[in-house]
Amino acid sequence: MKSIISNINKAFDHRIRLGIMSVLMVNEYADFKSLKELLGATDGNIASHTKALEKQKYIKVEKSFIDRKPNTRYIASEKGRKAFQEHLDALEKLLNSKNDLNN
Amino acid sequence: MKSIISNINKAFDHRIRLGIMSVLMVNEYADFKSLKELLGATDGNIASHTKALEKQKYIKVEKSFIDRKPNTRYIASEKGRKAFQEHLDALEKLLNSKNDLNN
DNA sequence: TTATTTTACTTTGTTTTTCAAAGTACTTTA
DNA sequence: TAAAGTACTTTGAAAAACAAAGTAAAATAA
Numbered sequence: 001m002k003s004i005i006s007n008i009n010k011a012f013d014h015r016i017r018l019g020i021m022s023v024l025m026v027n028e029y030a031d032f033k034s035l036k037e038l039l040g041a042t043d044g045n046i047a048s049h050t051k052a053l054e055k056q057k058y059i060k061v062e063k064s065f066i067d068r069k070p071n072t073r074y075i076a077s078e079k080g081r082k083a084f085q086e087h088l089d090a091l092e093k094l095l096n097s098k099n100d101l102n103n
Numbered sequence: 104m105k106s107i108i109s110n111i112n113k114a115f116d117h118r119i120r121l122g123i124m125s126v127l128m129v130n131e132y133a134d135f136k137s138l139k140e141l142l143g144a145t146d147g148n149i150a151s152h153t154k155a156l157e158k159q160k161y162i163k164v165e166k167s168f169i170d171r172k173p174n175t176r177y178i179a180s181e182k183g184r185k186a187f188q189e190h191l192d193a194l195e196k197l198l199n200s201k202n203d204l205n206n
Numbered sequence: 207t208t209a210t211t212t213t214a215c216t217t218t219g220t221t222t223t224t225c226a227a228a229g230t231a232c233t234t235t236a
Numbered sequence: 237t238a239a240a241g242t243a244c245t246t247t248g249a250a251a252a253a254c255a256a257a258g259t260a261a262a263a264t265a266a
Contacts, residue, residue: 002143003122003140003141003142003143003144004122004125004126004141004142005118005119005121005122005142005143006143008118008121008122010118013116013117013118014116014252014253015108015111015113015116016108016253018108018111018197019106019107019108019111019197022107022197022198023107031214032214032215033213033214033215036214037106038106038107039106039107039108040105040106040108040109041106041254042254042255042256043214043215043216043255043256044215044216044217044218044253044254044255044256044257045253045254045255046215047215047216047217048216048252048253048254049253052252067262068261068262069213069214069261069262070213070214070215070260070261071214072214072215088198091194094121094122094125095125095191117223117224119224134243135243135244136242136243136244139243145225145226145227146226146227146243146244146245147224147225147226147227147228147244147245147246147247148224148225148226149244150244150245150246151223151224151225151245152224154245155223170233171232171233171234172232172233172242172243173231173232173242173243173244174243175243175244
């Protein structure tokens with residue numbers, strides 16, 4: 001039997017990654033510093049969680065120089081958008097359907 | 104500044120714990136086996152995640168014997184219900200508000 | 207000019223968490 | 237009475253999370 005949580009995506013199980021994706025769903029892109037400030041996370045934290053999402057190809061990373069300073073932009077990929085939407089749908093289903101034991 | 108994820112509860116950051124709580128929100132109680140089957144998790148998995156929720160006093164555990172067999176029932180505590188509801192509210196806020204970088 | 211601080215990350219190593227396999231203590235079935 | 241099953245718990249290895257330290261270039265101060 002398919003379990004009630006089988007469509008919940010492990011990649012989004014963490015609040016920082018959830019936050020990153022949710023920011024990238026509504027913004028075309030976000031840079032390192034913005035994510036860090038928005039999420040109240042440490043540098044290392046943002047680095048490792050974005051790396052994890054990048055590894056899954058859920059976000060793309062664009063490195064450039066802005067005002068002669070390095071700048072890293074994160075962008076949700078199509079794959080990422082789709083996966084995140086499916087995750088949200090699964091979440092909604094889990095939470096809104098009453099998961100009654102006597103079905 | 105309060106970050107957009109600061110009200111997301113770390114205790115519910117994991118899909119198995121999320122599943123346990125969501126089941127316990129709509130059912131008065133659930134036993135070990137039911138949780139295990141509903142969530143498609145291993146024994147050790149259910150044991151450690153329920154223990155984590157118990158440690159936070161989000162669920163209560165009642166041990167008894169049913170048909171001479173040991174039976175463990177898990178029940179959401181008032182504290183747990185409240186915490187979970189707040190978590191859901193935070194989730195909704197995170198996902199539905201557009202977290203625009205240009206606010 | 208040179209030193210110091212700041213910015214924007216990345217790397218590192220420890221701590222914490224997750225996980226499933228193995229263990230325990232029975233009960234049931236053969 | 238032995239073997240198999242049930243209902244968990246314990247364990248220890250593997251993975252993930254974390255923040256501190258590191259790096260490199262730029263900006264600012266001396």
